[in-house]
Amino acid sequence: MANSAFHRFFFASFAVIFAAALAGGGGDAAARDNEALKNDAPTLQRLEAINTRLVSANNIKQEDFIWIKEIEKRYPKAELVRRVMRNALVARSDWQAVIDFLGSEEGLARDDKLTLAGAHYKLGNFEKTATLLEPLKNSEPRDVPALTLLARSKYAMGDASACIAILSPIEGQLSSSGTKDELALLGLAYLDQQNYDEAIRVFKSVQELDPTDIASANGLSRAFYAKGDMAKADEYRKRTEAAQSNRASMEIRGRNFVQQSYRLEAAWAGKNYEEVVRLCREMLTTAEGANRQAVYQYLVLAYRALGRDAEAEAAANEAGKTAQIR
C-alpha cells in the first residue's frame, strides 16, 4: 500500500475515533487519566490543535511530538493521548514505532488492530498482518478496509488465489465505491495467475473509474504484452508514463505549496504583512479547495493589518465567490 493511500485510509476514520476517544475508554487507570485530562484544558486544547493538523496536513512538528511524549508520561492511559500519539507515529511513517506503541494485539479495538496490521504490512510482515486480520474476514457488514489489507498481504506472500478469493466477492462494492487500488490489486492477482483476460477486464474497469490511474494502465500494458499484443501494450505504456508524469507534477506543486505555507506562516508570525500579501497572491495561482480558502483568510487579515480595508473587502469577496463556485 502506498504511503499516501495508507494515510488516506487512516485519517478518514480519524475524526470519529477522536470523538470516541474523548468519551473515554475502559479500565480504572484509563478512567482516571481520562478524567484528569478533561480537567486539563490547556493540554486538551493543544492536543486538539495537533489533531487538526494531523488530519488536515498529515504532519507533526518535532516540538509537538516531543510534547506529546511528555503528555503521555503524565496521562499514559488516557485514550485521547494514546490516539494522538498513535496518529503522530503514523504521520511520521515510523512503522516500527507504531508496532512498539500498540504492542500486543490482545485487547485492541478494531481500529487499533487495523493500524497495527497496516504497520506490519508496511514493514513487510505479511504473515503477521494476515494473522491480525483473519478474524475480521467474516464480519458483517463486510469490513472492506480489513479485507483489502488482508488481500494485499496474501498477494505479497505469493498467494494470488487467496487474494482473488477475498477481493472477487467484493469487486462490485469496490467498483461502486471507486476503490481503485484494491481493484487494481485484483487485476494483478489475475495477471500473476496468467489469467490475462480477467486481468484486462478488471484493469479496464479501473480505467473506466479513472483513466489516469497508474497501476491499472501499467497492468494493462503488461497483460497485453504477455498476450503478444504489442500495439495495445505500447498504448497503455504511454498512458502509464503520462500518468506518472502528471503525478510527479502534482507532487511538485504540492511540495512547493507546503514550502510556501511555511514561509507564509513565518511571515505572519513576524507580522511582515506585505510579505504575507505577496505570498498569498503567489499561492492563489495554484491553491485549491480548503487550502485556497485558508490562503484567502490570511490575505484578508493581512490587508486589514496593513489598513488596506478596501483590498481586504475585495479579497473577502473573491473568497466568497470561490466558495460559492465550489
Next chain:
Amino acid sequence: MKPRLRYLILMALAVILPSGCRDSSDTKAEPPRSAGIELAFADRTGQSGVVFSHRPTRTEKKWLPEIMGSGVAVVDIDRDGDADILLVNSGAVGSQARPSDAGNKLFLNDGKGGFSDATETWGFSGIGYGQGIAVGDVDGDGWPDVFLTELNGDNRLLRNTGEKFEDITAKARIPNDGKWATSAGFLDIDNDGDLDLYVVRYVIFSTENDKAAFRNRIQIYPTPILFDAVTDQILINNGSGVFSDESSRFGITAAPKKGLALAIGDIDLNGRSDIYVANDTEANQLWLNEPSGLLREICGIAGCAYSDMGTGEGSMGADFSDFDSNGRPDITVTNFQDEVTSIYSQTSPLLFEEIADRVGIGAASRARLSFGIDFFDANNDGLEDLLFVNGHIEDNINLNSDTVTFPQQNSLFLNTGDGKFRDVSDTSGDALKDIQVSRGLATGDLNGDGLIDFVVNNNGGTAQVAFNTSKEPGKFVLLWLEGSKANRSAIGARLVAKIGERTIERQVMGAQSYLSMSDLRVHFGLGPAEKIDELTIHWPGSEKQVINDVPGGAFYYIREGNSPVVFVPGEKRIEP
C-alpha cells in the same frame, strides 16, 4: 572474480520460448541446495592498508549531491593477477578543486590482500565533486582504463599506461555539457571489438537552482522529484580511442530520466550486451540491444520498470543474476526505505515479475534504504548470494523517526537453492556489523583464496574492506579473460560451465551496483565438484571456444582462442 550475471540450469530442462509468450510449463530445474555452508565476512580494513575517508562536505544547505556518496572499483589495474582497489571521493559542492583530504585513492594489492597506496605514483587524482567509476580497456592495449563521473559533467577518461594514468579526456573527445553524471559502464554495443561507453545521468542541479524539502517541517535532503531529468549518453568508440556522442541515434534521448545506476549484461542471451538503467522515482529502463544494432526499451511492458502497483521507486543500484536457476537472468534493484529491494524474476523470455517478498528479501529490505548491490557466489556452491549496502539519505532522520536511523546495517542474503534467500546479516561476521552510511559496493577476490570479498565506500565515513572467511566452501575456478577479436576486456562474454549434471553460466558484465565496478574476472563456485568438465566461452562479436577439464582451486588466464594458463595472484605481471 566477479563474473557478472551468472545462472545455473540443468541443460535438459532449458526451454526457449518466443518473446511475449509465458512459459506455462516452466518446470524449474532443481538446483543443489546450499549444503549448510554458512557465510562469514571479517572486517579487515585495519589490517589491509586501505585508508580512505569519504568527504561529502555536508552543509546546512542540504544540497542533494552531498548525500549521494561515491563509488569504488575492484579491478586488476597493474596486470599482476590480483584485484586492486580504486576509491572515488567527492569534495565540496560548488568547488571544482577538491579539499586536500578529499582525493581519490588507488591501492595496489600484493596478492594476499595487503594494499599499498599508489595514488601519487599512478596520478589517480580527482577534480570536482566525484561520483562514479567504470573500468575497461578502451584502446585494447591490455591495460584497463578508468572513466570517472562528476557532478558537473566534468567526467574524465584516464588511460592506463601500465605505470600511471594519463588524462586523455580531451583527446578522446569525451563531451562535457555540465550535467550531473552518476554511474557509467563500458560495453561493446556494436560488437565491433572495441569498448563503447554508457553514461547514466541524474538531474539538473546547481547551487543556484537548489530545491528545499521538508518533512514534518524539518528540512531534509531534497527528493529528485523537484528537479528536472537529464538524458543519458552513449559514447561510441571509433576504434582508436576517440568517442562520439551517438545518444540520439540510439534513441535514448527522447525521454530523459533521473538515472543513478546501471547493469550491463546479456539479458535475452542473444550475444549482445543489454542495458538496464535504474532511475530515481521514475520508470526504470531495459534497453535491449537488438541484432539490427538499435536499442529497444521494453521495461514498462515487460514488468521490470516499477513496483507492482506501477509506482516509480528509489532505484539506486542494479545487478543481474539468474538467482532462481530457470536459465534466464533476473534483475535486482535497490530502493528506498519502506520499499523492497526489487527482484524482477524473468519468468518467461523478457517477461518479468517482481517477487522480492516471495523470495525472502522483502521485509528486511523495507527496513533499509539501499544503494550498492551485488550478486555473487559467497560460499562457492554455485549459487548466487546477494549483498546490498544501506544508509538513509536524511542525516536528521532521528528527528522524524524513533526507529529508522541514518547509518544502517548492510544486508547479506544466502541463496538457499530453492529460489529463496535467507537473511544472514546478523550471523555472518563482524564486517556486517560495521554500521555506516553505505553507498558504493564492489566485489572480487582480494586475498587470492578463491572466495569473493567486498569493499564499501561509505558516505562521510571510512571505506570498508571485508574478507570472505566462510568455512569449508566449495572449490572454485577463477578466469581472467582477454579478447583478441572480441574487446580486450571481454565485457559481454558469456561462459557456460558443465560440472557433472549441473550447468552454471556467468557473464562478464560491464556494470552493476551503484557508481561502482566489480572485478571483471569470472568466478565459478564448483560446490563439491573437483573440476569444470567443459567450459564454453562465447566471446562477444566473435567465436565460441570450448575447453575441457578445468581443475578447480586455480586461477586461469585465457586469451581468446588460446589455452588457459595458470597464474598466482600477485606473483608477477602478465605482460599484455
